[in-house]
Amino acid sequence: MESLRNFLKSWPGRIFLLLCLSPLALLGIESYFFGSSNLDQIAVVGDESVTLSDYQNAINNRRHELLEAGIDASQINEAVLREEVLQLLIDRALLRQQVNKLGMTVSDETITRLLRQEPRFMGEDGTFSNDRFAYFLRQQGITKEQLFQQFREQLSLVQLNASIVGTAIYPMAEISRLLDLQEESRQMFIHRFNWQDFADQVSITDADITAYYHEHKNELKSQAMVDLDYLAISPASIDVGPVTEEDIKAQYEAFKQRNNAFDNRQISQILLTGDDAEKQIQTLKARLDKGEKFSDLAKEYSDDPVSAAQGGSIGTFNPDIFGQDANAVAQVIEGLEIGEISEPVKTTFGYQLFTVTKNDVSVPSLESMREQLQAEALNYKRAEAYADKVTQINDLVVDGYGLQDIAQQENVKIQQIKDYTKTDNNSVLNQPTVITAAFDEFTLQDQGVSPSIDVGESTVWVQPTNYRPVAPLNLEQATPIIKSQLVQQKASALALQKAEEVAKQVTAQGMDSTSVSFDNLGMVNRQSPILSQEEKTVAFTEDTQPGKLLALAQATEMGASVLVVDAIDRQSKQQISDEQKQRTAGIIRDNQGQTQLQDYIEYLRTVTKVEINEPALESANGS
Incomplete structure (x- = not known):
């Protein structure tokens, strides 16, 4: 990255950027409409401010994108989302200022041409409609000049990105070599040693624990945790009355309407x-x-x-x-x-x-569909009752009722999770949105009930109590944790020692010389999911003569493994067409280009003053 940084500092580097502008890649140009200036600054990047409204709008837009992409709301980690959004806003400001320094711009003629191709501005005759364009401007509350300025900024950023990403060089010879490596395979046998099988051979002394404690004292902290009461309901948990003939008829009519069948x-x-x-x-x-x-x-x-x-x-x-x-x-x-x-x-x-x-x-008879219609009617009644129940409980939450009163009034059972942790949470409610709600500052202060949270097909409400913040552990508190970690470390070392002994014996005398049994994995390539990541790191590091087995020992997360391998087969098992090679080359070059772009942004960070307003950020995040 240092060479890139030095090159881009020079005037030849800047000229190189201008000369290497690739054609505009206008795939889904975004419209960024900034409102009036806001004095609440989340960050200052050079001579620009990232305002509170910029930050909040960007978070909402990104969350909406994730939901539109099919991501379950319960799986969105709000803390990670906020961190990524702030990073992107800072990166965008850095690139925007660099665009201005390099004098990059886009003409009004180019913007006009692009706007005339925008489908939303087309009239019924398929040509550009001034009326629709004017309506759009009124709807957004901006002038034509403001829209052009925003498009000019966005297109200039696209140009700068393309000029950096598009210069990535990765020779076809290297790409062919990478493809050949992916096709390599070899006969493989494996035996895995689990560290837990060696745990009874390990002894941990008080001196070991004390030494570990003093070495890692700053890292040994308790987790933030609460006791969590919660209500959970799902459509299946809602009792509804029997399906009536009128319910079935209603579903039949709905079926006919959906299928335009009469x-x-x-x-x-x-x-x-x-x-x-x-x-x-x-x-x-x-x-x-x-x-x-x-x-x-x-x-x-x-x-x-x-x-x-x-x-x-x-x-x-x-x-x-x-x-x-x-x-x-x-x-x-x-x-x-x-x-x-x-x-x-x-x-x-x-x-x-x-x-x-x-x-x-053109429609099946009601009688022929009766069983299906009855099931649909029951699901419909359940869905209606479920929606009503969620609304009723949310109303009680807004009115300030506690979980106990809500459960009694709505005839729902309260469930509890003791020692519900903020990190490393393996409970039935380990979804990021639930964790965020459980450790919300205002909810903790008021010991109130959270709003409804969608968790898969269920809805939950949580009420945290007995909050215990993160705190340093004393030796007594840390001892069980330290002992567990030391046992695993020492047992894993014994597992690796045993694996190395077996590997040495097998290499010298063959697999029959040891009592250890091996699983035959057959022909395995570098991409095989059969191997763990640690096992993949050694599986193709050494070659051997055909017919001569080689044993390799490797430490793993679970302990250690012995891989017994034959010679590497470098004959391609499938022919890769030129088109596939070109497509692969494009992917590799794009990845290389993205790395260069990140290096470039890191360079901009070193030469641009970036300050984050931590109090404003904490206030915006509600922490």
Whole structure:
């Protein structure tokens, strides 16, 4: 990085930057609209300020991006998010000032051309619309000149980034070598020694513990912790009443609306009224079953003059026409083929017979979907009840109720986690958003209940008590921790010693010379997930002659491993096309370029005064 720094300090370096400007890579240009100046400064970068509003807006935008990308809110670590955002704002200010020093700019003509290609400003005829552009400016509360200035700044930053990233050099010969290394493989056997199997051979004295304590005294601190009471509910935990027929019908109608599916069956009817209607309808049914035409009998006998004149036709089946009898009619015509006659049905109109004249059904029947609809109706009722329950509990939290009162009123069981830690949290509520809420300064002071927190498919509310801040440990308090660490260290050393002995014996006399059993991993390459990261570091460090085994010992997080390997096979197992090589080269060069860009930003930090207003930052972060 020192050579890059010295080069960029020189005038040839600055000229080099200007000459190496790559074409504008305008992939998703952001619009940064800054409001009026804010005296609350989070940081000062050279002659620029990072204001409180800049900082808060950037955090909100970044959080929104993560949520839009599908990241669960409970997995967003707010502390890390705030740190990254501040770093990006400082980096942006450094680059922005460097752009000005180098005299980089973008013409009005270039900005106009880009804006004319922006889809949001296109009219219905596909051309640039001044009206839409003017509406956008009014909506944002800025002038055309302000928008141009913001675009000019953003595009200039893109130019500077591209000029640095685009100069990364990584020869194709080196890329080919890297690809060849990735394809190397070798026959491999492994035996792993777990440090815990050697723990009973370790003895730790008081002197060992005391010496370790004095050497690491500043590092031995208690964790911040609380006792955490919490409520947790999920849709599955909500009791709802049985699903009714009305619930099923509502889901059926919703299904039809979602799928744009409607019942287009054409039906005809014979309607009989009067005292002997039931007997007459049975007689007509018998005649129809013997083959007489439905339309002829409808014209002669039906008591509905409108449909009778049309041979009984009443058009498309519409349940609304039949009112309270709709379900009964739907059941008797269910599954009828064209020309088939229904059973007589009694309705509020009288006694009726139906036949289907045209069957154009684009939706499954309710009965065929009943089981599915019943499950959907139950889920819908649960979701509604769940949403209501969350709202009710949130209202109680706002009103200042404690968790005990909320649990009693809402009939929800309180759960508790003793010694809930701020770091190294392995509890069932180890999500960053829950930890942030549990150690929120105001919640701790008031011993209040947090707002609702989404955790997967559940919602939780937490109330921390008995807060214990980070504090130095005395020797007595630290002894169990020290003893555990020393046991692992010494047991791991014994595991490695044993691994080295086995490796030496196997290399000299073969695997049959030892009682240790090895797992055959087959042909393994450098990318294999079978090996741990520590094992990968030695797996291809030494070669051997074909047919001659080599044993390698390596310390690991779990203890130690012995790898027994054959000669490295450098024959590529798959042919890599020129296109794949070029694509790989692009990725490697981009990575190299990003490293150069970070080096460049680090250089700018060394020559630019950067001050962070810690009190303002703590206030903004609520700490």
